[in-house]
Each structure stands twice: as structure tokens, then as C-alpha cells.
Amino acid sequence: MDFAAFQSWFTLENIMELIRQYRSFGPLPGILLPMLEAFLPFLPLFLFVLANANAFGLWLGFLFSWIGAITGAFLVFLLVRKFGQRRVLVFLSRHPQVQKLMNWVERHGFGPLFLLMCFPFTPSAIINIVAGLSKISVAQYMLALTIGKMVMIFTISFVGYDLHSLVTKPLRSIIVAVIVFILWYAGKRIEIRMNKSMEKAHNGEVE
Incomplete structure (x- = not known):
């Protein structure tokens, strides 16, 4: 079987x-398929989420x-954090585009990671690396990972589970949008508090 097939x-x-077929293993197949996609990004996470919503309920x-x-x-x-100094990953980290993205992530922290992880078709493997x-x-x-993936996966599950309701009940779509904003805002506030705590700890060490 070739790759296209x-x-x-x-x-x-x-x-x-x-x-x-593997329902006797309980939730294991539903958990392993999205987990596998993180290592093999060519696998369709979107379809895995839709299948889970239809097989197990919303x-x-x-x-x-x-x-x-x-x-x-x-x-x-x-794995990348632990083995990032190995030859292959060092070469990758020196790539100009990768360095720009790394600097952007380091400067902005939670915000850009949250937004990138909210969208189902962003290259999540690259983001994680x-x-x-x-x-x-x-x-x-x-x-960022926990909240961003929550938003993205719930949105796909919600849309795939009851596509008809998006047209007949637009209030549901508005509620989803409001929830996304609340989660983003809450995450941003938590990040600010975390940064302040780290700054105080660092200043205490310096003194």
C-alpha cells in the first residue's frame, strides 16, 4: 500500500x-488516535475528533x-525539550524561520500559542517542536495547550455532532464564541499572574 492509498x-x-471494532477496550481507541496524531501530523485529527463525537457522544x-x-x-x-540539543534538532533550531517563531513565542507566551492551538488546521507538530x-x-x-486544545476540539465535536443546529439555532454558535473569549481572557490573566510570580522569585534569588 503506497502513501496515497x-x-x-x-x-x-x-x-x-x-x-x-475495538470498543471492548473502552475509551482507549478514542484517546490513542488523537494522541498518535501529535507524533504523525499527516494523520487527520479533524476526522478523529468527529469520529469520537459520533461514536461516544458529544x-x-x-x-x-x-x-x-x-x-x-x-x-x-x-521530548524536544529534553533532546533539543541533539544534532538534528540543533540544526532545526538554527533555521531562520524557526528562530523567528521561537522568539515570537518567547516574547508573547500564552497568547499566540493559545490562538494557534485553537485552530484545527494549524501545524500543531511544528508548534509543539x-x-x-x-x-x-x-x-x-x-x-496554552490545555485551553487551546479544549476550544479547538470542543468546536469540532460540537459542529460535527450537530451540524444542523448551527443553522437552526445560531444562539449556540454565539455561546461557543463567548466561551472561547472567556477562556482566552482567563488564560491571559493566569499568565500575567504566573509572570509576576516568576519575576518576584527571580528578584528574590538575585537579592
Whole structure:
């Protein structure tokens, strides 16, 4: 089977059938598929989330997809952070575009990471690698990852589970938009407090 044929296999029906076949393992298939996407970014996270929402229901499907996605992304981040000085990753970190993105992430912290992780078609593997190579703190990264993926995966689950309601009940779409804003604002406030705490700790060490 060539790569094109392999990719063409990934349809909503095939993924849902795969989940049904391994339903005896409980939520494990629903968690492992999004987790695997963090290591193999050519896999369709969008379809995995839709399949989970349809196979397990909106809330359980969202929960399994969210757990799998943040676990996989965090593992990639930790691996890059731990082995970032190895030859391949050092070469990558010296690439001008990667350096620009790293500096941007380091300067702005939570904000850009949150926004990038909110969108389903951003290259999440690159974001995780760049975050791992940068000097952003683990706490900041986890905050952006947890909330950003929550927004993105819930939106896909919500849309895929009940597409008709977006047209017939526009109030639901407005509620989702408000929730996204509240989560972004809350994350930003938490980041500000974290930065102040780190500055106080650093000043205390200097003194």
C-alpha cells in the first residue's frame, strides 16, 4: 500500500468502524488516535475528533479527543525539550524561520500559542517542536495547550455532532464564541499572574 492509498483510507466511516471494532477496550481507541496524531501530523485529527463525537457522544467524545491530543502534544514538547540539543534538532533550531517563531513565542507566551492551538488546521507538530526548543516555561505551554486544545476540539465535536443546529439555532454558535473569549481572557490573566510570580522569585534569588 503506497502513501496515497494509506491516506485515502482515512474517512469518517472507516475511523468510526475502527473505533467500533475495538470498543471492548473502552475509551482507549478514542484517546490513542488523537494522541498518535501529535507524533504523525499527516494523520487527520479533524476526522478523529468527529469520529469520537459520533461514536461516544458529544461530551465523552470531546473528553477522549481532548485527553489524547494534549497528552500527545505534551509528550512531543517534553521530548524536544529534553533532546533539543541533539544534532538534528540543533540544526532545526538554527533555521531562520524557526528562530523567528521561537522568539515570537518567547516574547508573547500564552497568547499566540493559545490562538494557534485553537485552530484545527494549524501545524500543531511544528508548534509543539518550536515551543519545546524555545525558552517558554512548561507551565505557560501547558496552560496554552490545555485551553487551546479544549476550544479547538470542543468546536469540532460540537459542529460535527450537530451540524444542523448551527443553522437552526445560531444562539449556540454565539455561546461557543463567548466561551472561547472567556477562556482566552482567563488564560491571559493566569499568565500575567504566573509572570509576576516568576519575576518576584527571580528578584528574590538575585537579592
